[in-house]
Amino acid sequence: MAVETIGHLLKRLRDERGWTQQQAADEYCRVSGTITKDAREVGRWERSTRIPTPETRRHLAVVFGVSAGILDRAAAAAREARHEEPAEGGAPAHEEAIEVDRRRFVGALAAASLSTAMAASRHVDPALIPYFQQQLEGHYRVDMMLGSRALMGTVTAQCDLIGQLVDAADGPTRQRMAHVGVSYAAFAAWLHLDAGEPTTALRWHDAAQELAHRSRDREAVACALVDRAMARTDQTMGRAVVDLCEGALIDAPRLSPEVQVFALQQQAHGASLLGDRRQVDELLDKAGRLVDAVDVEMWGTACLRTPHYVEVQRATCYGRLGLAREADRVWQEIIPSAPPTARRDVGVWAGRQAVAAAALREPERAVELARRAAGIVMETGSERARRELASVETAMAPWQAEPVGQDLAEVLAPIGKGV
Template sequence: MQGAAEAVSRYGQRLLDDPHFHVAARTWRRWEGEVGQRGWPPEATAIVLHDALGRWPEELGFQPPAGWIRPEAHQEADVNRRTFVNVTAAALVPGPTATQYVDPALISYFQEQLEGHYRADMLLGPHDLIGTVSAQYQLIDKLVRSAQGETRSGLLRVGAAYAALVGWLYQDAGDLSAASFWRGVTQEIAARSRDPHLFGYSLVNLAQVRTDLGDGYGVIDLCEAALVDDRLFPKVRVMAMQQQAHGASLVGDRTAVDRLIDAADGLISRVDDDLPWGNACRRTPGYLEVQRATCYGRLGLGREAESLWSQVLDAVPATARRDRGVYLARHATAAAGAREPEQAVDIARAAAEIAVETGSARMRRELGILEKAMRPWHDAPVGRDLAELLAPVHEGS
């Protein structure tokens, strides 16, 4: 039993490129003693068992959960094709449209609607808003084809902001392909508007997707490209610097993280533009310390990240429930990194509840990172407590 558990552990560490993957001898012993009624293993363990033994867990006597579908049975190609069609249909309306008069007051109308969408996103999450916001983008695109002069320029600017929001909604929903597509639309419309601030913002948007893809140098390249333009408003520079800090954390450069966050902090008091987009740095309490804490967690600085999250969360309002859930998940991961597993599970309880309510893929991803951080305690009571409280999250994914 000991040898089998060690062999699977070594195999899993190579397969997953994760030195912390481990199957304990007593876990293996429990499996062998529970023929016909074994509990379902964690997803990573299921993948390792299949790759090592050529059998899926249910073929080895484990009891599959309701709705279990083998990965090989997923019709991923069809799903991806349907998603692509739906996404592009919302952004690309072919051919010219009938000419119509476009009142300049529509610019203010769409800007006011945009602010409402930002507030609704914090309360509802992505899934209920994607259709509404992308439909409004379609309308703006239609109006741009008839508008003239400054009205056209104004609609292009607000259209880029709507495209950026749709991209964010897809990113929060976990669809990075659709998010990348809409970030590309944002960049195109920003370029057509000839607004340097909006174009810099579009590059930061692209860098956000690169952050989620774990491409640190890609993040840095895009943010440096944005910061080359000395004309940028302080808000855009703050956004580019904090995003570049995320890129630096992905490549393990703590010095650059602190330098960039500190430089952004020196600019944030000068953010005074009336642009309707990119206002998270003004409306999010402790905005830059949130970024620093996230970067520290990514760098493995558990105790420093845990201390920052404790301060940040005290200032998060109840209306920012989804952001609070993400921060709680990151706080729990930092506690695990600080070797405080019981505290990590206590913090994770509230995050799991919010994840179930909102359906945010970003939150589920953060809780998945927590699960990896908690692997040293996988077979301990605290590890089983975590698995139990995260079960509803996995069922809703």
């Protein structure tokens, strides 16, 4: 059966949704964080006069809810029809060169225009604020599907731009732009944490805290404190985690349910680092009672986007406390019901469950769970999942010389020595 070419495929997907070419372009911009696509570009893709680059295809996969592999095969079919040889990386060399040159030009033009505008005037259009908010929603989706490294460059560039806009804006617009900047800086910190770059993440946490105070928003300040606590959790600084979360919750009755849940679950992680199971359960039970009151995420906390959000934290805390049987029981309830959009997170969870399986002296099951996690690491590059696999390697040390230990070594080999 012939493979559909990229142009035919994109047109069919757009028609199925009842979108115009401009609507498809707008959705692409929202997902990718660019502002340079229009209906004419979509038309070129659909006529196959321009084949989307690999990066563009990854964004289009999110736009249309299909796998990037389907679009890659369709692009290859279009090149074959045009008798073109693909360049390394999947797109014709001349198209890659054009795309790189275009991005450099657009980036330089944008930077020059922004610098000129700011020098000439302190007016910042408030319409930019909902634009950045919409972009961020798309970024959250891409992060869950493709992992942090696919977004780091885009998000950090937008953070820098927002910072300039905050400095240039007047009055209420400055505060509202700072409010948006808090979410962007916190997300940039999260991306760097997931990529295994804690020092850079802390710098973005510093930026988020400054912007939070500049926004004069109580919830922004609370979220910035909890985001900082997340970084301290990775550094196993339990006391700091608890102190930061307690500081965020000083005005708990005046905070939204979302922010309260965010702080309570992170405080539970601090309690688990201090070995206090009773406190872990009390904090998470309280968070669980508040989750149903969250009807929309305003701060990117993922308490709605992550299935079984509170129970994921409970299983993680139980694992940290050495309660392998309890952790394994919760993971068995969570992982099978995870949606495809949570694939990167499933890699982390499967690694944690593998540690619990090893602690329960079930090495074969631990290896199968590690195999699943390793496959996801290869796809997403998540350093968080990679760290969990390092813990599996340690937990499986008693079986290192046995066949099951060799099986684990084969599973971990493709992602690096010593994980």
